[in-house]
Amino acid sequence: MTITHTVPVSGGRLHCEIRGAGPLLILTGAPMGATALAPFAEVLADDHTVLTHDPRGIGRSVLDDPHSDSTPDLRAADLVAVLDALDAESADVFGTSGGAVTGLALVTLHPERVRTLVAHEPPLLELLPDAAERRAAVDAMVDTFHREGLGAAWAAFMDFAGFDDPGDTGPDEQPAGPPPGESPAQDLADGARFFAHEIRGTTRYLPDLDALAATPARLVIGIGAESRGLATYATSMALAEALSLTPKEFPGGHAGFTEQPEKFAAVLRDALTRS
Incomplete structure (x- = not known):
């Protein structure tokens, strides 16, 4: 069963969907919304309470000013509003692509609200030499x-x-x-x-590397097994190197969770549980 919520956020309202039972896990993309993540969420709902959403201004998430820009910091604040609406102190977060940048902003600004962040292929172009x-x-x-x-x-x-x-x-x-x-x-x-x-x-977001290195949250940088050659592979490797982390390989490419949801979920579960 899927339960829908509308959460008030700064300058608008966020459409959210909740499935399953167990530890709270937020799946977040940008611009990818809840519909594209739904099949993956269904797999994870066997052992997690899985929250998906349409990012601000996308899909069913409505803004008072539709011409306002979306930034990682704003989207991170939206996730805090979601946690508050659920009376949840913290959650595990899987962010993919622009959603991984959202997750990095969330960990930087509100580290106490995240248990583990899996940042899957964030397009952090500012980390590249060019x-x-x-x-x-x-x-x-x-x-x-x-x-x-x-x-x-x-x-x-x-x-x-x-x-x-x-x-x-x-x-x-x-x-x-x-x-x-x-x-x-x-x-x-x-x-x-x-x-x-x-x-x-999203692409001009420059992560605070010192804050990320000192965060009490666990941080996992994800790369796709078939993503080599993509810009997001290079940015993910650059972030992992800057933080002295070994990247974790996930099945498929940049959207491996849509291509191989069961296999991808198994690797994500391992990333969330491994100390």
């Missing part, structure tokens, strides 16, 4: 979105991120991006928000 060039490429991607539309922006994103060439797409077609959400119309709206109001804040 950060300035990467920043310019993201700016160009956003300009492409405003000038040529979502299909062209996704094509540029896929090439930038290191995924296989998505092939030729027409001006109104969206190549393979994040896993689909509520509906094609909602996916288009979420994609537009991602490029207009989210991608810059």
Whole structure:
């Protein structure tokens, strides 16, 4: 059974879904929402209380100002609001892609609210030696979105991120991006928000390495077994090296939890329980 909640957050309302029973585990993406994470959440709900949500401005999470930007710090504050709404002192957190950046912000700002953070392939471009060039490429991607539309922006994103060439797409077609959400119309709206109001804040987040090194929360950096060559593989390895951590390999690629949910869940359970 899935229970839905609407949680008030700064400047809006967050759609949340809860499944299962056991220790609280938050799954968070950005811009990926609850629908794309639902199959993975169902697997984990056998032994966890699993909370998924639509990040601010995405899917069913509504903002008072739909043109406001989404930043990792704001999304971290949203998760604190969710914990408070559930009367939960802390939770384990699995963050993937932009959601991993959210988790890092949460651990930095509110370390007492996190037991273990598994940060799976955070796109921390500022940690790379060519950060300035990467920043310019993201700016160009956003300009492409405003000038040529979502299909062209996704094509540029896929090439930038290191995924296989998505092939030729027409001006109104969206190549393979994040896993689909509520509906094609909602996916288009979420994609537009991602490029207009989210991608810059997420990729330009510079983690406080000293705070992360000193956090009382356990920190696990996840990489995909099939992600080598992706920008997020390089950023994850850079973060792990900066923190003197050995990255933990997960099945599949950047979205391995959608490709192999059972195998991925087994590795995540190990990451959450290993001391």
